[in-house]
Amino acid sequence: xxxxxxxxxxxxxxxxxxxxxxxxxxxxxxxxxxxxxxxxxxxxxxxxxxxxxxxxxxxxxxxxxxxxxxxxxxxxxxxxxxxxxxxxxxxxxxxxxxxxxxxxxxxxxxxxxxxxxxxxxxxxxxxxxxxxxxxxxxxxxxxxxxxxxxxxxxxxxxxxxxxxxxxxxxxxxxxxxxxxxxxxxxxxxxxxxxxxxxxxxxxxxxxxxxxxxxxxxxxxxxxxxxxxxxxxxxxxxxxxxxxxxxxxxxxxxxxxxxxxxxxxxxxxxxxxxxxxxxxxxxxxxxx
Amino acid sequence: xxxxxxxxxxxxxxxxxxxxxxxxxxxxxxxxxxxxxxxxxxxxxxxxxxxxxxxxxxxxxxxxxxxxxxxxxxxxxxxxxxxxxxxxxxxxxxxxxxxxxxxxxxxxxxxxxxxxxxxxxxxxxxxxxxxxxxxxxxxxxxxxxxxxxxxxxxxxxxxxxxxxxxxxxxxxxxxxxxxxxxxxxxxxxxxxxxxxxxxxxxxxxxxxxxxxxxxxxxxxxxxxxxxxxxxxxxxxxxxxxxxxxxxxxxxxxxxxxxxxxxxxxxxxxxxxxxxxxxxxxxxxxxxxxxxxxxxxxxxxxxxxxxxxxxxxxxxxxxxxxxxxxxxxxxxxxxxxxxxxxxxxxxxxxxxxxxxxxxxxxxxxxxxxxxxxxxxxxxxxxxxxxxxxxxxxxxxxxxxxxxxxxxxxxxxxxxxxxxxxxxxxxxxxxxxxxxxxxxxxxxxxxxxxxxxxxxxxxxxxxxxxxxxxxxxxxxxxxxxxxxxxxxxxxxxxxxxxxxxxxxxxxxxxxxxxxxxxxxxxxxxx
Numbered sequence: 001x002x003x004x005x006x007x008x009x010x011x012x013x014x015x016x017x018x019x020x021x022x023x024x025x026x027x028x029x030x031x032x033x034x035x036x037x038x039x040x041x042x043x044x045x046x047x048x049x050x051x052x053x054x055x056x057x058x059x060x061x062x063x064x065x066x067x068x069x070x071x072x073x074x075x076x077x078x079x080x081x082x083x084x085x086x087x088x089x090x091x092x093x094x095x096x097x098x099x100x101x102x103x104x105x106x107x108x109x110x111x112x113x114x115x116x117x118x119x120x121x122x123x124x125x126x127x128x129x130x131x132x133x134x135x136x137x138x139x140x141x142x143x144x145x146x147x148x149x150x151x152x153x154x155x156x157x158x159x160x161x162x163x164x165x166x167x168x169x170x171x172x173x174x175x176x177x178x179x180x181x182x183x184x185x186x187x188x189x190x191x192x193x194x195x196x197x198x199x200x201x202x203x204x205x206x207x208x209x210x211x212x213x214x215x216x217x218x219x220x221x222x223x224x225x226x227x228x229x230x231x232x233x234x235x236x237x238x239x240x241x242x243x244x245x246x247x248x249x250x251x252x253x254x255x256x257x258x259x260x261x262x263x264x265x266x267x268x269x270x271x272x273x274x275x276x277x278x279x280x281x282x283x284x285x286x287x
Numbered sequence: 288x289x290x291x292x293x294x295x296x297x298x299x300x301x302x303x304x305x306x307x308x309x310x311x312x313x314x315x316x317x318x319x320x321x322x323x324x325x326x327x328x329x330x331x332x333x334x335x336x337x338x339x340x341x342x343x344x345x346x347x348x349x350x351x352x353x354x355x356x357x358x359x360x361x362x363x364x365x366x367x368x369x370x371x372x373x374x375x376x377x378x379x380x381x382x383x384x385x386x387x388x389x390x391x392x393x394x395x396x397x398x399x400x401x402x403x404x405x406x407x408x409x410x411x412x413x414x415x416x417x418x419x420x421x422x423x424x425x426x427x428x429x430x431x432x433x434x435x436x437x438x439x440x441x442x443x444x445x446x447x448x449x450x451x452x453x454x455x456x457x458x459x460x461x462x463x464x465x466x467x468x469x470x471x472x473x474x475x476x477x478x479x480x481x482x483x484x485x486x487x488x489x490x491x492x493x494x495x496x497x498x499x500x501x502x503x504x505x506x507x508x509x510x511x512x513x514x515x516x517x518x519x520x521x522x523x524x525x526x527x528x529x530x531x532x533x534x535x536x537x538x539x540x541x542x543x544x545x546x547x548x549x550x551x552x553x554x555x556x557x558x559x560x561x562x563x564x565x566x567x568x569x570x571x572x573x574x575x576x577x578x579x580x581x582x583x584x585x586x587x588x589x590x591x592x593x594x595x596x597x598x599x600x601x602x603x604x605x606x607x608x609x610x611x612x613x614x615x616x617x618x619x620x621x622x623x624x625x626x627x628x629x630x631x632x633x634x635x636x637x638x639x640x641x642x643x644x645x646x647x648x649x650x651x652x653x654x655x656x657x658x659x660x661x662x663x664x665x666x667x668x669x670x671x672x673x674x675x676x677x678x679x680x681x682x683x684x685x686x687x688x689x690x691x692x693x694x695x696x697x698x699x700x701x702x703x704x705x706x707x708x709x710x711x712x713x714x715x716x717x718x719x720x721x722x723x724x725x726x727x728x729x730x731x732x733x734x735x736x737x738x739x740x741x742x743x744x745x746x747x748x749x750x751x752x753x754x755x756x757x758x759x760x761x762x763x764x765x766x767x768x769x770x771x772x773x774x775x776x777x778x779x780x781x782x783x784x785x786x787x788x789x790x791x792x793x794x795x796x797x798x799x800x801x802x803x804x805x806x807x808x809x810x811x
Contacts, residue, residue, distance in 0.1 A: 172635060174659075190657075193688075200345055200366075204366055206368075
């Protein structure tokens with residue numbers, strides 16, 4: 001999945017604002033464990049992705065993350081001894097020892113898995129809808145090292161994806177192709193070499209050399225910039241405020257406690273409304 | 288002030304037992320065009336990396352001596368600062384384009400230097416026009432072909448008009464037309480802008496005619512630093528693997544001095560009355576009509592099409608047969624459909640229409656040998672028999688990525704040959720980045736195989752060394768198909784250097800023709 005310019009309010013906003021918007025959604029998912037709020041963030045990301053024309057990419061990434069989330073849930077259920085509601089006794093199971101599966105550990109594992117999926121969806125939205133070239137320029141002004149890291153990340157992923165495709169073709173040409181995991185391992189071990197190649201190119205293109213050079217006065221903020229920046233700020237303020245106020249608390253152990261009252265419902269609705277509001281303004285966006 | 292000055296530079300990579308550069312002293316003056324020659328692993332890339340400052344700042348290691356680029360000492364200035372005076376282009380275009388669109392890519396070095404928006408816009412336009420890539424400006428870099436990527440990367444290296452350009456085998460992934468164009472372009476920049484050029488290249492015949500000097504590295508040290516003609520005389524005596532085909536032709540024919548290119552060779556022969564005025568180029572033999580169904584074949588395509596979802600056809604109604612044991616070269620410009628045809632014949636892709644059939648197992652070796660290296664040791668990659676077949680049995684304990692480029696290519700060949708004798712071996716650009724000695728070794732191995740061999744290549748000399756038949760592909764279908772002597776002696780681009788001089792395929796055959804002519808000249 002790579003960035004491609006599309007006609008959408010999120011693509012029309014400046015890259016820095018788009019990145020902050022995605023980060024705000026991810027922050028909300030990290031602040032709350034309450035399933036209702038996680039669901040609200042997931043819904044917000046999906047609506048935002050649809051509004052940006054990248055719903056297919058974000059949904060596909062979520063599907064790829066599903067096995068990891070299930071794995072997290074299973075491992076949590078197997079290794080965590082907390083929780084009082086035992087629903088299965090598996091006896092001695094090396095290397096875990098005596099295993100009693102509890103509803104609480106399983107649910108908490110599912111919540112952790114759901115959180116992983118939602119955060120990955122936020123990252124997918126960022127990758128598909130925020131211009132990495134423009135972001136690179138923003139970072140360059142702020143911090144050379146952060147920019148280098150960001151540039152490496154944005155460039156390296158497509159390079160490694162192409163490497164993986166080619167290696168998979170080469171694997172298919174072997175008389176005994178063997179498992180695909182060998183390709184994954186080879187791509188992972190070659191990532192350092194590729195990162196060095198990309199970083200060397202950035203160096204010889206003069207990256208990080210300009211210190212006191214020309215600095216343009218900066219373009220005025222568009223209404224999309226203002227809308228998405230306001231939404232990001234609103235989500236962060238709402239999340240932190242609600243957390244401090246004790247709204248949408250969630251405890252898994254020893255017994256599940258996940259209150260769903262008017263406060264939680266209002267918070268979930270507010271998150272969705274604030275996150276989706278910038279997409280209502282489509283004036284000037286090409287169809 | 289010199290564009291580049293090395294004073295007794297010795298450099299050892301971290302953990303390496305031997306220095307990669309040994310006591311190198313070298314000066315490149317403004318406006319000079321210097322070709323860097325040498326066998327694989329002779330230190331050419333390291334020298335270019337030392338000139339760009341990546342050695343030692345980026346790679347670490349032990350550096351002794353002094354390297355000054357455009358007045359900046361590389362020990363005191365980072366590569367990013369040196370980029371203002373020296374543009375650098377490496378071999379692999381995949382990792383050399385760092386931004387999403389061509390326009391951003393060309394603007395990137397200018398922005399890094401702190402240029403204002405107007406200067407950046409002008410710089411982008413100028414370099415795009417100079418390289419003929421203005422039509423690509425708003426294209427995504429992810430959509431570009433290898434050749435286009437290489438031109439864009441060159442544009443990024445030239446943006447801001449550096450005084451010195453350092454290029455590490457920039458034509459290795461280009462077809463003959465694009466490769467020649469790139470070298471001509473460098474010559475133009477060199478002449479019109481006064482840009483000093485240091486070009487590392489294995490195919491010396493492509494660039495010697497443009498060079499002011501040739502610097503040969505051997506085992507990290509400067510072995511020769513001379514004019515192209517003096518270099519060729521040195522190579523004839525000391526390093527025959529570096530001789531160009533034209534120089535070999537003259538040497539075999541007993542003529543001196545060795546020519547630096549086709550034009551000079553023809554002028555010398557004409558002056559001595561040894562050049563037969565070439566007849567009008569023979570019409571290239573047309574592809575044969577569809578073979579009979581019962582003819583034996585190693586692989587064949589019958590009316591094969593490859594149509595992309597957008598409607599573009601990469602292969603168009605291809606009829607193509609290789610007989611058992613036949614050695615065939617597949618040539619054509621970048622994007623002609625060579626790789627796609629190989630992928631279809633190798634079973635990696637199915638035709639959207641038509642049929643592809645094989646008479647047995649087909650071994651397909653794709654472009655990049657590194658893609659076949661999935662394990663920790665050479666011995667795990669292929670069986671002992673397959674390693675012995677390519678002469679790598681003694682390296683079974685080594686890590687595949689510690690091998691040289693030529694050795695990796697042989698290992699990848701062992702991987703696809705493993706598991707029984709194939710009926711056909713298909714190779715896609717197997718000589719990229721190989722020196723002439725490694726190419727000769729590979730050609731000999733392919734000729735000795737019992738299996739049919741189909742090799743897609745841009746290298747006419749390599750094709751002549753391997754194949755008896757050449758198929759020329761254009762726009763997804765064969766446009767010429769016949770004996771190699773006919774196809775590669777009648778063209779301008781798809782022809783060996785010897786063919787362009789005397790109309791014979793190899794230096795040996797060309798020398799024989801010249802000797803016959805000499806005999807006629809002196810006969811009473």
